[in-house]
Amino acid sequence: MTPSPLDDLDARTGELLALIEGLTTLDELRDAEATLVGRRSPLATMQRSLGSLEPDERRDAGATLQEARRVVEAALAHRRAELVAADRTQRLEADRLDLGDVVVSDVAWRPAPGHPGLVATTQRALEDVFVAMGFTVADGPEVESDWYNFEALNIPPGHPARGLWDTFYVDLGEPETVVLRTHTSPTQIHLMEEAVANHALPIHSVMPGRCYRRDTPDARHLATFHQVEGIVVDRGITFADLAGVIETFTRAYFGADIDARLRPGYFPFTEPSAEFEITCTLCRGEGCRTCSHTGWIELGGCGMIDPAVFDAVGIDAQEWSGFAFGFGIDRCAQMRHEVPDMRALIENDTRFLRQFS
Numbered sequence: 001m002t003p004s005p006l007d008d009l010d011a012r013t014g015e016l017l018a019l020i021e022g023l024t025t026l027d028e029l030r031d032a033e034a035t036l037v038g039r040r041s042p043l044a045t046m047q048r049s050l051g052s053l054e055p056d057e058r059r060d061a062g063a064t065l066q067e068a069r070r071v072v073e074a075a076l077a078h079r080r081a082e083l084v085a086a087d088r089t090q091r092l093e094a095d096r097l098d099l100g101d102v103v104v105s106d107v108a109w110r111p112a113p114g115h116p117g118l119v120a121t122t123q124r125a126l127e128d129v130f131v132a133m134g135f136t137v138a139d140g141p142e143v144e145s146d147w148y149n150f151e152a153l154n155i156p157p158g159h160p161a162r163g164l165w166d167t168f169y170v171d172l173g174e175p176e177t178v179v180l181r182t183h184t185s186p187t188q189i190h191l192m193e194e195a196v197a198n199h200a201l202p203i204h205s206v207m208p209g210r211c212y213r214r215d216t217p218d219a220r221h222l223a224t225f226h227q228v229e230g231i232v233v234d235r236g237i238t239f240a241d242l243a244g245v246i247e248t249f250t251r252a253y254f255g256a257d258i259d260a261r262l263r264p265g266y267f268p269f270t271e272p273s274a275e276f277e278i279t280c281t282l283c284r285g286e287g288c289r290t291c292s293h294t295g296w297i298e299l300g301g302c303g304m305i306d307p308a309v310f311d312a313v314g315i316d317a318q319e320w321s322g323f324a325f326g327f328g329i330d331r332c333a334q335m336r337h338e339v340p341d342m343r344a345l346i347e348n349d350t351r352f353l354r355q356f357s
């Protein structure tokens with residue numbers, strides 16, 4: 001058998017590891033670095049000699065050599081960390097001031113700079129997608145009267161659909177019912193009212209914000225969550241415009257391999273209405289615990305604005321038509337970043353949060 005360039009690999013690696021173990025100062029380590037892992041190292045020499053091998057042998061030998069190199073580099077990094085720590089202890093010892101009983105702490109505590117949370121970044125990213133599509137961004141109050149949260153949206157008192165949006169009631173001692181908004185849809189009403197008052201139709205806007213529901217948190221639900229609402233009110237708007245916007249948004253935000261589908265649904269403020277679902281990004285449509293084994297995740301709802309809603313805000317439904325949609329920002333964050341359980345978004349576990357800095 002012809003000798004292989006790697007015959008000595010184990011012996012050479014052993015020598016290198018012994019050399020590393022024997023380093024006693026950072027200066028020594030710096031001087032030895034080129035011989036240990038740099039161009040002058042025996043491993044680099046072996047690497048160069050692989051050129052004489054057949055392609056198959058070269059590939060296998062390359063992988064073996066790579067592994068040896070990894071072991072040596074890891075040992076060197078480990079030794080460096082030990083020497084840095086020893087050096088630091090030594091310097092602290094030397095710099096020590098004799099202050100009698102006062103304890104000089106090792107490192108002064110400095111607060112780490114924070115960063116926006118995952119929901120905030122997701123909201124910004126969603127706004128960017130819609131702004132690119134020609135929408136403006138508007139804001140609305142989180143505390144609403146019953147009229148904005150329900151009645152103007154064609155949900156009169158006692159309507160069974162109120163059960164879908166059970167919420168927290170705010171007792172201000174006033175006759176009017178005040179609630180923490182259960183969805184961002186009331187902001188549509190504010191926007192349309194303003195547009196009517198200022199003769200500023202048409203509207204193409206999205207309205208992100210926080211919402212509340214009397215829900216028990218689980219993998220897909222939180223009692224405090226975020227939605228982004230959208231409305232378009234213009235002349236000659238059809239369901240095809242709505243479907244086009246949903247499709248374009250899904251591709252732009254989640255990528256071309258995620259599909260959107262609209263399923264007939266019911267919302268009192270749109271007619272016809274649809275539920276907006278996307279392929280579950282966790283299982284790519286195969287079915288998993290997060291999507292209840294359906295392969296689809298519901299993001300929100302949408303539909304053509306009901307004439308009763310136009311009536312409530314004084315828009316002439318003969319002249320104007322429009323669509324609206326509303327979907328979960330937290331759900332988008334969950335799907336985009338493949339977070340199996342949405343409760344992670346509110347638990348403030350820094351090991352989770354740090355991943356999105």
Ligand code: DAH
Nearest residue numbers: 183270301302303324325326
């Ligand atoms: N507000 C609805 C919800 O929270 C979602 C929704 C459905 C918003 C249809 C809309 C819409 O604007 O047209 O469940």
